[in-house]
Amino acid sequence: MSYEKVAENVYAITDGSTRGNIAAFVLPSQIVFIDSGMYLPLIKEFREKLEEEIGRKTSALVITHPHGDHIYGTKVFSDCRIISSKETSDRIRQSRKDLTPEKIEEMKKNAEDPSLFDGLEILIPTETFEHRLVIEDFDEQLIIKRTGGHTEGSSYIYYPKAKALMAGDNLFINSFPWAGDPTANPQKWIDTFKEYLSLDVDFFIPGHGPVSGKKKVQEYLDYFEKVIVLMRKLITEGYSEVKVIERANELEFYPPRQEQWKDLSLKKWYQFLTTK
Ligand SMILES: [Zn+2]
Known part of the structure; x- marks a missing residue:
């Protein structure tokens, strides 16, 4: 685990060591973490080291969405406000129920370092919001907004x-x-993506991968639009699901982190376009 200084008052782990990336925004009187990664001991270390380096305490954890690699470290923030959208909170509540001792044992068995799952417990957000929430600190602000996309409750900070x-x-x-x-x-x-491009942002911290600028966001927007336009056209022309997905699959893009992801994702998009 090593964290980087992205910009003045902005820190992040994006090296993949915590699976989902983690960000920390330093405000005048407090530190706010965003997402907690998959491995409790690593986020604990990040929090302790950053608080020591900055000389400020953490007040809140904001969760972007409810997938395991972003919420398994929540327990490190048991003394803080834990904030997410309502949809995300509902799913975290379910994940907490589903994370039985048997499931944790199973994960330990398959893990390279089982100690990373020691003490694992998912905490439920203490505060939720519908569309937008602002954290104010002197003359500075953090704007939290739900947009949907990756999941219905997905939010940016x-x-x-x-x-x-x-x-x-x-x-x-x-x-x-x-x-x-x-x-x-x-x-x-x-x-x-269009909303991101309309904001005054130089540093986009993704859920996975390195920090980047607007050029990358534009690249993803272009790809998504290209896929959707092609799929719509083929569906209108009466092509079968298999054929539509096959043709969409031919559009070149980055390889997925897990092989089946691209196919399952394109299937989901096909379903979306044909059930509306
Ligand atoms: Zn996710």
């Missing part, structure tokens, strides 16, 4: 003063995004 935005899994930089969640919505996802 924008720090205007630092020109930084933590996108969670609405951005997978340099890999094919996981778009097969039951609530994934490619249209909302496209709208989210």
Whole structure:
């Protein structure tokens, strides 16, 4: 685990060691973490080291969306506000129930380092919001906004003063995004990319992959639009699901982190386009 200073008052782990990326925004009187990664001991270390380096305490954890690799470290923030959208909170509640001792044992068995799952417990958010929530600290603000896309509850956290935005899994930089969640919505996802591009942001912190600028966001927007336009056209022309997905699959893009992701994602998009 090593964290990087992305910009003034912006820190992140994006090296993959915590699976989902983690960001920390430093405000005048507090530190706010965004997402907690998969491995409790690593986020604990990040929090302790950053608090020591900065000389400020952590007040809140904001969760972008409810996938395991972003919420398994929540227990490190048991003394803080834990904030997410209502949809995300509902799913975290379910994940907490589903994470039985048997399931944790199973994960330990398959893990290279089982100690990373020691003490694993998912905490439920203490505060939820419908569309938007602002954290104010002197003259600075963090704007938290739900957009949907990767999941229905997916939200971004924008720090205007630092020109930084933590996108969670609405951005997978340099890999094919996981778009097969039951609530994934490619249209909302496209709208989210457009919203990102309209904001004054120099540093986009993705859910997976390195920090990047608007050029990368534009690249993902272009790809998503190209796929959706092609799929719509083929569906209108009466092509079968298999054929539509096969043709969409031919459009070149980054390889997925797991082989079946691209196929499952394109299937999900096909379903979305044919059930509306
Ligand atoms: Zn995710």
